[in-house]
Amino acid sequence: MTPAPRFAARALACALAITATAAAATPATAKAPTRIVALTPFTANTLAHLGIKPVGIGQTLGGHDKLDPALKSVKTLPLSHPAGPNLEQLAALNPQLVLSTPTWQRGETAMRKLGMKVVDVEPRSLAEVAVDTKRIGALVGRTAQANRLATQIDRGIANAQKNIRKHPTVLLIIGVGRTPYAALENSWGGDVVKKAGGRLLTRGLRASGGFARISNETVVERDPDVIIAVPHGAAGDIPRLARYLKTNPAWKTTKAARNKRIYVSTGNSLLQAWTDAGRTISDVRRSFLKN
Amino acid sequence: MPLRRLSVVMIAAVTLVAAIGASLALGAVSIPLRDVIDALTGNLDPGPFKQIVTELRLPRTVDAILVGASLGVAGALLQGALGNPLASPDVIGVTGGAGFGAVLILLVFPGSIALLPVGALVFGLAAAAIVFAVAWSGESRGGIGKLILAGIGVQAFFFAATTATMVIYSDRVQSAVFWLAGGLVSEGWTNTEAVWPYFAVGLIAAAALMRPLDRLALGDDVAASLGARPRLIRLIACATAAVLASAAASLVGLLSFLGLVTPHLVRLAGGTPSHRYVVPVSALVGATILLVGDTLARVVAAPVELPVGPFMVALGVPLFLWLLRKTV
Numbered sequence: 001m002t003p004a005p006r007f008a009a010r011a012l013a014c015a016l017a018i019t020a021t022a023a024a025a026t027p028a029t030a031k032a033p034t035r036i037v038a039l040t041p042f043t044a045n046t047l048a049h050l051g052i053k054p055v056g057i058g059q060t061l062g063g064h065d066k067l068d069p070a071l072k073s074v075k076t077l078p079l080s081h082p083a084g085p086n087l088e089q090l091a092a093l094n095p096q097l098v099l100s101t102p103t104w105q106r107g108e109t110a111m112r113k114l115g116m117k118v119v120d121v122e123p124r125s126l127a128e129v130a131v132d133t134k135r136i137g138a139l140v141g142r143t144a145q146a147n148r149l150a151t152q153i154d155r156g157i158a159n160a161q162k163n164i165r166k167h168p169t170v171l172l173i174i175g176v177g178r179t180p181y182a183a184l185e186n187s188w189g190g191d192v193v194k195k196a197g198g199r200l201l202t203r204g205l206r207a208s209g210g211f212a213r214i215s216n217e218t219v220v221e222r223d224p225d226v227i228i229a230v231p232h233g234a235a236g237d238i239p240r241l242a243r244y245l246k247t248n249p250a251w252k253t254t255k256a257a258r259n260k261r262i263y264v265s266t267g268n269s270l271l272q273a274w275t276d277a278g279r280t281i282s283d284v285r286r287s288f289l290k291n
Numbered sequence: 292m293p294l295r296r297l298s299v300v301m302i303a304a305v306t307l308v309a310a311i312g313a314s315l316a317l318g319a320v321s322i323p324l325r326d327v328i329d330a331l332t333g334n335l336d337p338g339p340f341k342q343i344v345t346e347l348r349l350p351r352t353v354d355a356i357l358v359g360a361s362l363g364v365a366g367a368l369l370q371g372a373l374g375n376p377l378a379s380p381d382v383i384g385v386t387g388g389a390g391f392g393a394v395l396i397l398l399v400f401p402g403s404i405a406l407l408p409v410g411a412l413v414f415g416l417a418a419a420a421i422v423f424a425v426a427w428s429g430e431s432r433g434g435i436g437k438l439i440l441a442g443i444g445v446q447a448f449f450f451a452a453t454t455a456t457m458v459i460y461s462d463r464v465q466s467a468v469f470w471l472a473g474g475l476v477s478e479g480w481t482n483t484e485a486v487w488p489y490f491a492v493g494l495i496a497a498a499a500l501m502r503p504l505d506r507l508a509l510g511d512d513v514a515a516s517l518g519a520r521p522r523l524i525r526l527i528a529c530a531t532a533a534v535l536a537s538a539a540a541s542l543v544g545l546l547s548f549l550g551l552v553t554p555h556l557v558r559l560a561g562g563t564p565s566h567r568y569v570v571p572v573s574a575l576v577g578a579t580i581l582l583v584g585d586t587l588a589r590v591v592a593a594p595v596e597l598p599v600g601p602f603m604v605a606l607g608v609p610l611f612l613w614l615l616r617k618t619v
Contacts, residue, residue, distance in 0.1 A: 077594070078594055078595055080595045080596065083476055083477075083596075085594075086319040086593070086594035086595070086596065087347055087477045088318045088319040088320040088343045088347055088348075088477070088594070089319050089320055089594050091320075091339050091342050091343050091346075091347065092320045092339045092340075092343065093339075094338070094339050102401070105401060105402075105404050106404055106407075106476070109404065109405055109478060109481075110347075110476070110477060110478040110479060113346070113478070113479040113481065114342060114346060114347075114479075115342075181461075209463055213458075213461045
């Protein structure tokens with residue numbers, strides 16, 4: 001054997017030996033967690049679609065009207081500021097994995113100290129829904145199902161955007177009490193309205209969280225064709241807030257008010273991500289944008 | 292010790308012991324008393340119940356005792372040092388500084404949430420340092436009026452900075468509101484481990500200040516004739532109160548009410564202004580009020596936790612007003 005092939009043979013042998021050693025040292029794939037708490041409707045519904053029943057789900061403002069029926073018997077954990085779930089209740093469920101959101105960041109430190117694995121999963125745009133679905137699938141050991149679900153979600157989003165005929169100007173306003181915040185393009189609701197064909201009148205407004213304080217003067221000055229108002233508060237306050245937003249005298253000179261196109265969305269579909277994103281877009285088109 | 296003062300100490304001590312028991316036994320999750328005792332004595336097998344008692348309830352109980360005692364002592368020191376019944380940690384700017392430090396972390400750097408206690412502590416101490424630097428410079432240095440006015444100015448500055456930050460980051464403001472309202476959170480031992488030296492130094496210094504403050508109460512001239520250095524005592528007492536109040540704010544947010552009212556409660560109930568009585572008993576009473584208030588805040592609307600501030604006010608103010616009506 002000439003020196004070159006001999007060297008190549010030795011190198012190959014070394015490479016095989018290293019590969020074999022590394023393979024022996026690699027632990028078997030970590031067992032997927034079985035005790036999971038999902039703090040958002042998105043993560044809870046995704047788990048349900050993947051055939052997993054979490055041991056606890058977060059109870060957000062606005063109730064559980066859009067949760068998968070398979071989750072009906074799951075224990076709910078009321079969420080409140082600043083930490084999210086009550087840590088005693090959460091610890092009592094003994095979860096291995098908590099699917100959380102940055103909203104509950106304050107409580108996450110304590111959750112981790114209690115030995116729980118905490119992962120933030122909160123799509124802020126329609127494009128992130130499929131990505132985060134796959135991420136959840138990888139976390140819970142259901143990669144193949146998650147990939148199928150992600151494809152289905154993307155298809156639903158694409159179908160919902162077909163044949164858009166009109167592009168009205170829109171302000172999506174979150175009413176925190178009587179204080180209005182505009183949902184920007186970098187918020188879930190803003191992205192949904194944009195993909196549904198609306199043109200958001202939020203130029204110049206910036207906020208890393210996706211919601212910027214907007215004055216009534218600015219609303220009047222921007223004069224949108226459509227105002228979609230989302231009351232945000234305790235469940236008992238929503239009807240009162242909805243009435244206020246619907247008939248807000250400060251907006252009466254806008255095109256939206258004159259043409260009776262101030263709509264109030266009382267569900268949470270424009271506040272946070274949902275697995276049926278395509279349906280959310282279709283609902284916005286049919287109910288608010290009429291396009 | 293006269294019977295009246297002894298009775299106050301006994302009542303406060305018994306209530307504190309009962310409050311410790313309630314704080315460990317009650318919560319959002321119902322745990323049999325036997326399991327609570329076994330968890331505390333190390334006889335309970337590892338599991339959720341043991342974790343809840345030893346890693347959530349116990350640290351929170353200790354925090355409540357430390358913070359309540361510190362705020363009571365801080366108020367007693369300030370009222371004694373400044374000879375002003377309205378003195379509280381607000382007067383030396385600590386509350387405003389700590390509030391701004393916390394809001395800065397919560398709103399501007401939410402990714403560094405673990406630094407929240409450090410932010411509150413550092414800015415609380417910084418605010419007090421500015422007040423002292425102003426009050427102990429120029430003419431009439433160390434004067435009570437100058438110190439109080441400097442405190443009001445610094446407090447106003449930091450409150451304005453806090454409000455401006457909240458307006459700029461209004462979309463995140465909800466996380467700051469709960470902190471500003473004041474309240475304990477179940478976060479294990481980490482925060483306590485970070486700030487306990489400040490409590491230790493503050494409480495030891497407070498014990499050493501009790502006699503000098505009694506001399507100061509006779510007036511600066513008389514105190515000086517007895518060999519005391521009134522301005523130095525005042526500075527050390529205010530600095531000690533600043534350390535205690537900042538450390539307390541770093542754990543529970545803004546609860547300045549406790550620092551204001553507790554020493555008055557003790558003086559009215561005990562019938563003596565002596566700091567050798569008021570300072571230690573303020574620690575006992577402050578710890579009791581905060582622990583009872585926190586247990587109620589955790590249990591009344593469980594599993595949702597309410598801010599402790601309103602509960603403390605509901606507990607402390609009626610008692611305070613009743614004593615005020617009876618005694619003064």
